[in-house]
Amino acid sequence: MAGPWTLSLLCGLLAATLAEATLSPAAVLSLGPEVIKEQLTQKLEDRNATIILEQLPLLNAMQEKPAEGFPPLSRLMNSILKSIIWLKVTSASILQLQVQPSTYYQEIMVKIPLNMVAGLNTPLVKTIVEFHMESEAQALVRVERNNSGPSRLVLSKCSSSGSSLRIHLLHRLSFLVNTLAKKVMNLLVPALPQMVKTELCPVIEAAFDDMYADLLKLVKVPIPLSPGGLQFDPLTLTIEESVIQLNLEAKVLDSKGKVTSRFNSLETALMVPTPSNAAFSLLLRQDVVNAMVAALLPSEKLVILLDYVLPEVARELKSSLEKISKQIADKLDNTQMVKMVVQEVPYLHLTPGSTKAAQQIIMDIFATNRDLHPLFTLGIEANSEVQFYSEGDRLMLNFNDISFDRIQLMNSDIGIFSPELLKDVIRKILHAELLPNQNSKLRTGIPLSIVSALRYEAAHWSSAQDTLMLTPDSNSF
Structure with a gap:
């Protein structure tokens, strides 16, 4: 027999499910993979992700893992590793992100290619030994549902696998140096993915949180009308293929900021057309458009x-x-x-x-x-x-x-x-x-900052059945 706590939980889940099923959004903001990619790239830059890569503790990571194999040779290699003066990333960059559907429902896979050049200095050679490293961090974006509040977007399961790692010498030197460099590269194969996970993944997660916070701020900024204004609030979140869709309610505010009417539920749901290859789209329901005109x-x-x-x-x-x-x-x-x-x-x-x-x-x-x-x-x-x-x-x-x-x-x-x-x-x-x-x-128009906030120069409006839709002009980024 189910206890009171179990019944309360079931009632809460049922209420949340019914609420999301019956509410019809007054507006829908859809973000395609291009926008997600560009916004997350900017936030990674703001969070100094490339500097984090340049500061990866390569030498410490290798020294924590002693050389293995034939004991005399292992001792020799460990001795050589200890003689390394420094080993560090000399340059790093994040290449173009990839945003694609995950194999799981309601999830997006984000791939972040990493490009690095590392330098090695040892008394064995007067010049710096350089090698090129290519790796990739991967993470999932999903909708986290909360019974006590609205759902939200989260980035999780950030990792880097050895299978995505490619390392090669930029210049070949003496046999001994080449052997040392090869040993260093072999030690980096397990060490680098772990460093990406521990050092870079927290930065990626923080950058995504920044992006999501900016998105919510953009959505919630009141649109000034005369008098009063209009404000949107998230109702639900969904992920379709590689598109994040925020379903919004709208509130009309008077000159003192008090809500005078609310748009979130109708007998007929908002018909959401799918713009072909649009980086983003904002759809406004007909009654919301009429409220703004009023x-x-x-x-x-x-x-x-x-x-x-x-x-x-x-x-x-x-x-x-x-x-x-x-x-x-x-x-x-x-x-x-x-x-x-x-x-x-x-x-x-x-x-x-x-x-x-x-x-x-x-x-x-x-x-x-x-x-x-x-x-x-x-x-x-x-x-x-x-x-x-x-x-x-x-x-x-x-x-x-x-x-x-x-x-x-x-x-x-x-x-x-x-x-x-x-x-x-x-x-x-x-x-x-x-x-x-x-x-x-x-003639005064209605200010909507979404176009410039998403770093597009121009956009156009078009009407669909009971819906007004904003999409960016092609090549306006």
């Missing part, structure tokens, strides 16, 4: 003195109203006024290759600016094409053109008429006044 486009009323701002459109409006009633048209003077308000924030519908912004607009037409009541009120269902692009680290968007799905007469002091008669005039007013007003507010 922050940039607060609802406001526009008041236009039509004859002063758009005189040709004012004359066209009067001409169109004459077809309905000349008496009504004659009431319009040079202070005729249009008031309009977007009833709700424009709603973006993201589809492959195209995005539409749907808007519901209320428009009042006044004969003069002295009138308290409009001649009539129109309800307009319109949509615009949305263009996404990047400027540096900013997501930019722009509304292009405007078209109508429906125009409805909501109130009228001039009787019932078909608003279709005013369709061209209304379109010109919206195109000349509403779109420039909205685009002026969108």
Whole structure:
């Protein structure tokens, strides 16, 4: 019979599993092998990994392992080894890392090729004996799940095997020196992999931790909107082939940093397209994109003195109203006024290759600016094409053109008429006044530092079904 502790553990595991299964990420950041490789390489450089290689205690490691074999020869070789003045790595470099799928599920294999030249100084020869060493450190990146908190990435099982070690003399000298050098190389075959494991592997693990910490910091940096902002937090982590995928929730913050809404769970999951050969990708769910647009486009009323701002459109409006009633048209003077308000924030519908912004607009037409009541009120269902692009680290968007799905007469002091008669005039007013007003507010863009943080110069945005996707431009690294 299971005890209380066992039941609690099982309940905790079940709750964590169900939570990860039901939460739908508001955003997904995917890092391909190219980004992992470049970021880890930079962190190894920051951690002075090559200096660690140059400081490997080669002589101490060899002297700890006495020469074996025929006793008189062994004593001779051990005596010669003791006569070595110094033995050290004179130059070291880390070659291009390799990131590839592991044989195990949800793991990535990282291979770190090491290139070293070592020098040996002994009284047997006046010159330094040099030999070239090639080795490789290997480690696994996996997802570590924690029942009491979110999962995290860890690098483990770092090691170096003798099978990856290659040593050869750069220059051949006398028989005795060559024999000594060969003995030194034979002793390094078991010693060097152990030194890599004990001296370099901790540095590799620390460099990966640095990389992961920077990644979390990048993800969690609040995106300033006006007012308030948007913040992402990791929900779950997955590894697919050689790609690390961070599934994120989004939180909308007010001007005081308080969470006003949270995006992490929907009935329909985020469809995650797989960009071909993309170094990284950031996918934003449609409702998150709309939340950002809502922050940039607060609802406001526009008041236009039509004859002063758009005189040709004012004359066209009067001409169109004459077809309905000349008496009504004659009431319009040079202070005729249009008031309009977007009833709700424009709603973006993201589809492959195209995005539409749907808007519901209320428009009042006044004969003069002295009138308290409009001649009539129109309800307009319109949509615009949305263009996404990047400027540096900013997501930019722009509304292009405007078209109508429906125009409805909501109130009228001039009787019932078909608003279709005013369709061209209304379109010109919206195109000349509403779109420039909205685009002026969108012009500030939305700062997203991921492109420069991952050391790419340019990236582009594209829409998929209910998703907006950021990927780097090719050859922009």
